[in-house]
Amino acid sequence: MSAGVVRLDNVTLGYERRPAVHHLSGAIGPAGALAVCGPNGAGKSTLLKGLAGLLKPIGGRILREGLTLRDISYLPQAAEIDLSFPIDVFDFVASGATRRIGFFGGVDRREEERAIAAIAAVGLEGFEDRQIGALSGGQTQRALFARLIVEDRPVVLLDEPFGAIDASTIDDLVKIIARWREERRSVVAVLHELELARRVFPQTLLLAREPIFWGPTREALSEERLAEASRMIEAFDREAQECRRDETDHAA
16 A cells, blocks of 8 residues: 655635635645534535545645555545446445456456455445445445445545434444554545544644644634634635636646
8 A cells, every 4th residue: 555645735726716725734644534624615625625636726736745646535425426326235335446457347356355345344234235326324325435445545535424324324434434544544534523523533624714723633623713713704705806826836
């Protein structure tokens, strides 16, 4: 597995040159576990899209030192995932091996065993033949985590992975995150569940379109800083001018 650092150097991200995240600098290293928290509209999902390489910075640079975009797994919000395709749980989970076997490569015995182990790890044994679209919300999230296990990448980005699922599923998926950290993978998760961030993630970025604080979670999620984040979002000027793209800046 590749080991590397994702480094943000004065990054600004946005859409049609209108910034959604301003002037963000920091680094995520091996075994890092970073929660990204903040009010609605703070730019949290935008940041994950930038880290995943789906959005080019307006300014600054995202440096992937010792990594490529193929080393990054990205799980978007549930509402952005189309699960209508007719595929069963086993094949869906096994499709996480596409990077290794190619789109037209067959799933060999080793990959089958990897998928079986991932399904067991998330508690979906017995559901292998179930259509992915027939699962409950919690079961679907388990299947998505199993696919991430099969992808086997050193950086995992999760956008609101615990929304609208039951407490038992949350506990089981938190154990998967703990295992990823033991394997020295980096995990970045957008969270609205602040108590979960305090319990599971040692580092937090509190974001309100601009960084409020990036550091120890207890400090990031203090009442004073949360209040500051709310004030900044309320004061945000949605008619702000477009940013000029600096063509000398680029994502590495």
